[in-house]
Amino acid sequence: MSDHPETVELELYRTGEADVDVCQHVAACAVCQEQVARLDSLAGSLNDLPASDPALFADVDRAVLAAIAGTSERRSPFLVLVRRRLIPAAAAALVLLGTFWVLNPRTGPAPVANAPGRAEPDVNGDGRLDILDALAMAQAVERGRRLAPAWDLNDDGRVDTKDANTLAQRVVSVSGGGTEG
């Protein structure tokens, strides 16, 4: 179970449609900020793709509409809205998210299961739990970067170098130390 918002929620955050709690989380979470930045970059790349020939699609659109005109009943404005706006938007979102996960299959805010009953934070987002996560956490603390509340591994109400050391101690556990994500 992840403490981070799902990618769909991060996409909504990117487009300014996320809930308040998601906004608050992203504002305080370096991992999610990085994910949002990647989504933004990907969306920008898609926008930069060469435009299609609108005339071609207009012809196809007319042909399809003509084909279904004889069978369709009078449609409500709501159905027209769904067909013309929401379905293409949902398809575009699916393509966007699918492309993102294909390009970044291991970069999600995926926690790495380690200690029983609690997921360890994959601080550097590489899908593995190892000493580099402790290093990333310590550097974030030392350099005043944003710290995720989930990094408070010793439950003392703050994230500091003690939590980085706690994480380091967990990765060396011979009984439950994790490496794979």
Next chain:
Amino acid sequence: MRRLLTCMSVFVVAATWAADPEVRFVAVDLWSDSGDRPLAAYQVDIRYDARRVRVVGVEGGDHAAFVDPPHYDPKGMAGGRITLAAFSAVRDLPTGKARLARLHLQVEGKAVPELNVELVTAGTATGSRIEVDLSLEPMKGERGK
């Protein structure tokens, strides 16, 4: 007959134990060579024969970045496998060959204990994974230099 063989096996084991009862303490150093890349973190697995070897102490290394003892699980001190890991957020990090840690071992018998070290991961200050050469060497001198 089977009981006789069992008794003989026990006798052979006991005779071997009695003939080689020496218990000694040795120290081995964990060295790394990261070339020209500053080493900010490392994690290694060390495996040993738990029937003959027991880890009785873990110390840090020479460089200031890793002078504190690395993290390890005390359960690994007698179980045949111990994982050592350390990180440093300071700016002055070791390059080239550096002594990262020292293991104190209790060894039974006169034979040289066999220990195998394997790199789990190592990284630079930017978090980039790097390959480093690892070696375990008997302690040399007072501070292993």
